[in-house]
Amino acid sequence: MKRRGLTFFFACFMVLFAVVASGQDYVGTLNDAPYKIRVPAGWNGTLLMYAHGYGYLERWNPLTQFDYSYADAAPGMPFPLGDGSIIFMEDVLLSQGYALAGTVFSGTGWQVKEGTHELVSLAGLFNGLVGKPKRTILIGYSMGSLIALKSAEEAPIYDGVIAGCTVGAGISKSVDLIGAVALAYHTLFTWPESWGAWYDVRNDIKFFTDDPDGVFPVLIGQLMDPNNIPKFEFIRLLSGVPLENYYPNPATNWPGFVSLSMFLATEARADIEARAKGPVTQNADHVYTLSTEDRNYLSTYMSFTDGQIDAHLSAMNSQTTVTIGLPQKQYLQKYFDPSGEIRRPLLSIHANKDGLVGNYHESVLRETVKCAHNESLLLQVYTNDAGHCTFTPDQLLHAVKAMEFWLEYGTKPGSDFFPAGLGFIADFTPEDWPIGQKNPAPLCSGAE
Numbered sequence: 001m002k003r004r005g006l007t008f009f010f011a012c013f014m015v016l017f018a019v020v021a022s023g024q025d026y027v028g029t030l031n032d033a034p035y036k037i038r039v040p041a042g043w044n045g046t047l048l049m050y051a052h053g054y055g056y057l058e059r060w061n062p063l064t065q066f067d068y069s070y071a072d073a074a075p076g077m078p079f080p081l082g083d084g085s086i087i088f089m090e091d092v093l094l095s096q097g098y099a100l101a102g103t104v105f106s107g108t109g110w111q112v113k114e115g116t117h118e119l120v121s122l123a124g125l126f127n128g129l130v131g132k133p134k135r136t137i138l139i140g141y142s143m144g145s146l147i148a149l150k151s152a153e154e155a156p157i158y159d160g161v162i163a164g165c166t167v168g169a170g171i172s173k174s175v176d177l178i179g180a181v182a183l184a185y186h187t188l189f190t191w192p193e194s195w196g197a198w199y200d201v202r203n204d205i206k207f208f209t210d211d212p213d214g215v216f217p218v219l220i221g222q223l224m225d226p227n228n229i230p231k232f233e234f235i236r237l238l239s240g241v242p243l244e245n246y247y248p249n250p251a252t253n254w255p256g257f258v259s260l261s262m263f264l265a266t267e268a269r270a271d272i273e274a275r276a277k278g279p280v281t282q283n284a285d286h287v288y289t290l291s292t293e294d295r296n297y298l299s300t301y302m303s304f305t306d307g308q309i310d311a312h313l314s315a316m317n318s319q320t321t322v323t324i325g326l327p328q329k330q331y332l333q334k335y336f337d338p339s340g341e342i343r344r345p346l347l348s349i350h351a352n353k354d355g356l357v358g359n360y361h362e363s364v365l366r367e368t369v370k371c372a373h374n375e376s377l378l379l380q381v382y383t384n385d386a387g388h389c390t391f392t393p394d395q396l397l398h399a400v401k402a403m404e405f406w407l408e409y410g411t412k413p414g415s416d417f418f419p420a421g422l423g424f425i426a427d428f429t430p431e432d433w434p435i436g437q438k439n440p441a442p443l444c445s446g447a448e
Contacts, residue, residue, distance in 0.1 A: 034069065076090075103118050159407050165389040170337030199281050283321075287435075366380060398418060399418075
C-alpha cells in the first residue's frame, strides 16, 4: 500500500513536471463562466490572477468590448511595437515565467461579489490542475480593483495584491460622483424622462442603441453642436476630469471619457441599482463648487459669466436632498467600500490623467489606509498617461517585480522599480476628491 502511494505520488509529480517544462494552457468553464489558465515552460512558481473591469473596458474595442465568450488571463489590450506588430500582456508575463489565470465571472456587468468568489474558486482549480504556487498575486483593473481591494482585506489566499486604475474611494463615493455628473447634465441639458430620473435611472436603459431617444444618440448629437461645448466643460471641471481624451475621436474609435462617464451614469448605474434593489446615488451631504481657476477658465475661454456659473451651481445645490435606503447602503459597503484593514501588501498603480477613475481616488485610499494604521502595507505609484487602465507591459511587469521583491524581503520597493524612462512619475501628489461635503467629518473619525 505504501509503495502504491509513492508510485502514485511520483506519477503525479512527473505529470506536473511535464506540464511545467513544456507549458500548458487550460480553458473551460467554472461555475458556468469561461476561464483560462496558462502555465509557461519553466514556470517560476508565481501565479498571477486577473480580475477584469466592468465590461472589459480596459481592453477597449467597439466591436468586442462586451464579448464574454472567452476569458483573459491578464489585461487583454494589445500593445503596438515599433515594427508595426502587436504584443499582448499574457505573452509578456508568460515569457517571464509567470503562470496566469483569469475568468469572465458568472454573468456580466457589476460583478464585485461574483468576481471575488469566482477567483477564489479558480485558484482552487489551479491547485488541482497544476499544483500549489510558491506565491499568488492578484491583479485587478478598474472594477476588478475593487475585487483586489476587497481581497486584500478579506481573502487570505493571495500573498500580494496589485490594483490598477484603482477605485480607491470605494463604490459609494463613486456612484455619488456619477450622480453629480448626472445632476450637472440635468441642470445644463435636462435629463430626458425616457432615461428615468437623474438620481434613479430606468432599470433597462441601454447606452448603445439605435433608439433616437437612447443615451448615446442623444449625447453624440449634443457633442456635435459646438455651442454645447461650454456646458460639457462645466460638467468636466465639476467632476475633476482632465481635458485629455475627454471628447470622442472618430479617427481612433475612441468614445471619449465624456461618453464613458455617461455610460456609468446610465447603463452601469442601472445595473448596480438592480443588484442593490434600489437607487444607489445620494447627495444629501454634498456641496457643489468650482475652484477660482476653473471659474476663470470658464469665463475666459467658454464665455460663461460669473452670474451663469453661480446660477448653475445654485441650481445643483438646491437639489442636494437625495438619500438612499439602508439595504442599498449596505450593499455598496459590502461590494465594496475599503475600510483600510488590508492584511497583505497592496500596490496601487494609477495614471495621473485618468479621466474615468480620477487620480483623486488615491487620495481617499491613502487616507482610509492611514486611518486604519496600515500605511506600511500600501504603496501607490503613478504613470504619466491620459488613459484608463492603459498600463504598458513594461509598467505592469515592473509592478509585479516590485511586489515579488516586497514579498520576498518584507521591504517596500523603492523608486528604482518605477523608472521615469518607462513613464512612471516620482513624488506625484494626487488631487483631492472633487465633490465637497456640507459638514465633513474629521479624518479618521471612526479610528482610535
